[in-house]
Amino acid sequence: MITIPPVHLAVVAPLLVVGVTALVVMLCDLVLPANERTWLAYLSLFGLIGAMLIGTQLWGRQTSTFSGMFLLDNFGLALTFIFLTVAVITVLLSVAYTSDRGLVRGEFYALILFAVMGMMIMATAGDLIVVFLGIELLSLPLYVLSGFARPARDSIEAALKYFLLGAFASGFLLYGIVLIFGATGSTNLLQIASVLTKGAHNSVMLYAGIALLLVGLGFKVSVVPFHQWTPDVYEGAPTAVTAFMVAGTKAAGFAVLLRILLVAVLPVRDVWLPAIAILAVVTMTVGNVTAIAQQNIKRMLAYSSIAHAGYILVAVAAGGAAGTSSAIFYLLIYAFMNLGAFAVVIAASRGGEERLAIRDYAGLARQRPVLAAIMAIFMLSLAGFPPTAGFVGKLTIFQAAVQNGLTWLAVIAVLNSVVSVFYYARVIVFMYMREPEGEPWPAVAGDGRRMLALALGICVAGVLLLGILPTPAYQAAQTALLNIL
Amino acid sequence: MDLIFFYILAILAVLSALGMVTARNAVHGVLFMVANFALVAVLYLLLDAPFIAMVQIAVYAGAIIVLFLFVVMLIGPVPTSLRDKLPGQRPLGLLAGLVLLLLIGSVVAVATVTAGGGISSGVASGFGSPQAIGELLFTRYLYPFEITSVILLAAMVGAVVLGKKGQ
Numbered sequence: 001m002i003t004i005p006p007v008h009l010a011v012v013a014p015l016l017v018v019g020v021t022a023l024v025v026m027l028c029d030l031v032l033p034a035n036e037r038t039w040l041a042y043l044s045l046f047g048l049i050g051a052m053l054i055g056t057q058l059w060g061r062q063t064s065t066f067s068g069m070f071l072l073d074n075f076g077l078a079l080t081f082i083f084l085t086v087a088v089i090t091v092l093l094s095v096a097y098t099s100d101r102g103l104v105r106g107e108f109y110a111l112i113l114f115a116v117m118g119m120m121i122m123a124t125a126g127d128l129i130v131v132f133l134g135i136e137l138l139s140l141p142l143y144v145l146s147g148f149a150r151p152a153r154d155s156i157e158a159a160l161k162y163f164l165l166g167a168f169a170s171g172f173l174l175y176g177i178v179l180i181f182g183a184t185g186s187t188n189l190l191q192i193a194s195v196l197t198k199g200a201h202n203s204v205m206l207y208a209g210i211a212l213l214l215v216g217l218g219f220k221v222s223v224v225p226f227h228q229w230t231p232d233v234y235e236g237a238p239t240a241v242t243a244f245m246v247a248g249t250k251a252a253g254f255a256v257l258l259r260i261l262l263v264a265v266l267p268v269r270d271v272w273l274p275a276i277a278i279l280a281v282v283t284m285t286v287g288n289v290t291a292i293a294q295q296n297i298k299r300m301l302a303y304s305s306i307a308h309a310g311y312i313l314v315a316v317a318a319g320g321a322a323g324t325s326s327a328i329f330y331l332l333i334y335a336f337m338n339l340g341a342f343a344v345v346i347a348a349s350r351g352g353e354e355r356l357a358i359r360d361y362a363g364l365a366r367q368r369p370v371l372a373a374i375m376a377i378f379m380l381s382l383a384g385f386p387p388t389a390g391f392v393g394k395l396t397i398f399q400a401a402v403q404n405g406l407t408w409l410a411v412i413a414v415l416n417s418v419v420s421v422f423y424y425a426r427v428i429v430f431m432y433m434r435e436p437e438g439e440p441w442p443a444v445a446g447d448g449r450r451m452l453a454l455a456l457g458i459c460v461a462g463v464l465l466l467g468i469l470p471t472p473a474y475q476a477a478q479t480a481l482l483n484i485l
Numbered sequence: 486m487d488l489i490f491f492y493i494l495a496i497l498a499v500l501s502a503l504g505m506v507t508a509r510n511a512v513h514g515v516l517f518m519v520a521n522f523a524l525v526a527v528l529y530l531l532l533d534a535p536f537i538a539m540v541q542i543a544v545y546a547g548a549i550i551v552l553f554l555f556v557v558m559l560i561g562p563v564p565t566s567l568r569d570k571l572p573g574q575r576p577l578g579l580l581a582g583l584v585l586l587l588l589i590g591s592v593v594a595v596a597t598v599t600a601g602g603g604i605s606s607g608v609a610s611g612f613g614s615p616q617a618i619g620e621l622l623f624t625r626y627l628y629p630f631e632i633t634s635v636i637l638l639a640a641m642v643g644a645v646v647l648g649k650k651g652q
Contacts (some may be wrong), residue, residue: 002620007627021637026642066628106645114639121632133632137639144643159647 008065011058011072014051014080015120021047022113029106039106041095041451044109045088048116052084060479061341061428068188069127072075076124078480079255079464080327082335083119083248087112089339092242092455096448097240097346105147111141119252123259128177128187135220138168138252142245146237158236165219165229173216180265189264196267210265210272214279217260219254223313224286227306231294234302242298243342246305247335254312258327262319269319276317277409284310284416286369291423297358300423301341303377304382307420308334310448313407314413315397321481324399326393329477333393333466340459344375347452353381358427363436372431374460381463384417385422396474487531494531498524511557515550522546536615 064071098104118138125131147159183206184195230272234242287307294300315327365372379389401410505517522545529538
């Protein structure tokens with residue numbers, strides 16, 4: 001007779017709600033007529049917002065369940081809120097996008113919900129096995145979603161590239177986990193930390209394990225030199241999926257990175273700190289410099305996302321309470337800015353045709369003044385201009401770096417943001433100072449238009465509100481510390 | 486008694502592996518592979534590892550072989566050419582095989598010398614038994630076990646999405 005240990009289902013309620021919603025969406029897909037598929041989006045939104053409301057009830061609690069495999073703390077909850085927000089905005093974007101391109105299928109929302117589950121599992125993982133499974137649950141739906149626009153060639157290429165390289169990266173990650181297990185005798189994050197504090201570990205095996213783990217996770221958050229897949233996949237995947245990947249995957253990857261580096265292997269910080277700092281410098285620089293040469297807006301945003309991964313790595317390197325909270329705060333801001341920018345790309349399209357070249361945005365300010373103004377806000381925020389959120393986010397990261405004695409890293413990050421102004425401003429120049437080419441593009445019509453407007457509204461509100469009144473959100477981020485019980 | 490069994494099984498396993506590599510017909514190759522997997526599974530049983538033996542049968546001899554047979558059937562009986570697609574594959578393969586042989590051989594040799602011929606296992610009886618693994622899956626590893634089920638579902642949905650023709 002086995003005695004099953006007590007399981008606190010209330011603690012994992014947000015995760016269960018998202019999972020059940022995914023199942024319900026798939027079942028409803030079977031019975032709903034083809035022209036009523038918008039209901040699946042409403043259903044997904046209902047589940048996601050429900051999970052968010054349940055999550056707020058758990059705020060402030062610190063506990064673990066499933067024999068320490070699931071950790072509940074404000075850190076995990078804060079990231080869960082970010083993932084759920086990203087998913088809500090993605091669903092809002094997707095209705096217009098999928099109906100314009102004839103991609104309306106119920107599995108789309110189910111796969112998004114599964115991926116969100118994977119992210120939530122990653123952010124609350126207390127064990128390396130769970131970390132790995134969470135990453136797989138996130139990645140598998142994304143491989144499929146990248147190829148959702150099949151038989152479009154770009155989409156298939158993106159899916160195949162992402163799948164092959166992702167499987168490869170998972171191998172690295174797993175190998176790293178095995179080596180860390182071999183060195184410390186445990187896969188539990190807190191137990192690893194206590195073994196390392198006692199110094200009873202095999203150092204060579206441990207360092208090799210950490211290095212391989214960094215390669216695997218570096219791939220997921222597209223850190224240079226593991227970033228080569230990013231532009232191709234972000235360009236080829238359906239734009240709504242790209243938006244989800246840019247904002248969601250990065251937040252989930254950094255959640256795991258923060259938890260592993262700042263809890264499990266914190267006792268050997270001196271060893272991994274130089275590696276993280278160098279990765280941050282290389283990632284920021286390569287991302288920003290390569291972005292300048294891009295002519296395609298999705299590729300430009302892909303390189304910009306690589307550069308932003310570098311800024312967040314600066315926060316990881318800073319570590320401590322300041323580093324953690326500034327990373328969380330930045331991930332939230334980053335999600336709003338990028339989802340917003342991709343939402344504009346979707347909103348500026350005509351039927352199934354998108355404005356993909358930056359040249360296509362010439363004269364947008366004359367044809368669609370509101371849309372152009374919104375895009376300008378996101379570009380300014382990405383570049384880090386006040387009074388947008390991007391400025392506050394970067395400021396908190398640089399402050400954290402300076403406080404923790406990494407002034408040189410902060411200086412390089414500031415120089416990099418100066419470089420980045422060039423390519424963000426280029427979009428604004430095209431929109432406002434160039435004559436439009438060809439005939440004007442009509443606005444998107446259809447049942448998803450209102451939802452797209454709502455998504456844009458949320459992103460603009462997020463970017464401006466967090467920029468002008470950052471204090472409440474930042475204070476929440478400051479209490480979102482890691483559970484180190 | 487065990488030793489005689491072992492030698493018979495080992496010789497058959499090596500022969501079936503050779504048969505798989507040398508078979509001209511792809512279907513014959515796959516059938517040799519099934520035989521090899523089954524023989525190795527019996528070897529696991531001899532080693533007191535019934536769970537791994539069953540997994541070997543269910544996953545390898547079952548699922549993976551079915552997959553192989555499907556692929557062979559889909560692409561049809563293609564005559565195998567002896568020309569290499571990748572240049573230098575053969576010498577590299579030979580080298581890798583030799584390294585693996587040396588590695589396994591050295592481990593066996595060291596174990597035989599240090600344990601004085603009889604290798605004693607340092608694990609408690611019942612270690613790795615189906616009961617022990619089942620118990621762990623439903624207690625300590627309940628959460629990863631449940632996540633895995635969701636992953637399999639997501640993968641299945643994904644496969645259907647990618648496999649379905651058009652709208």
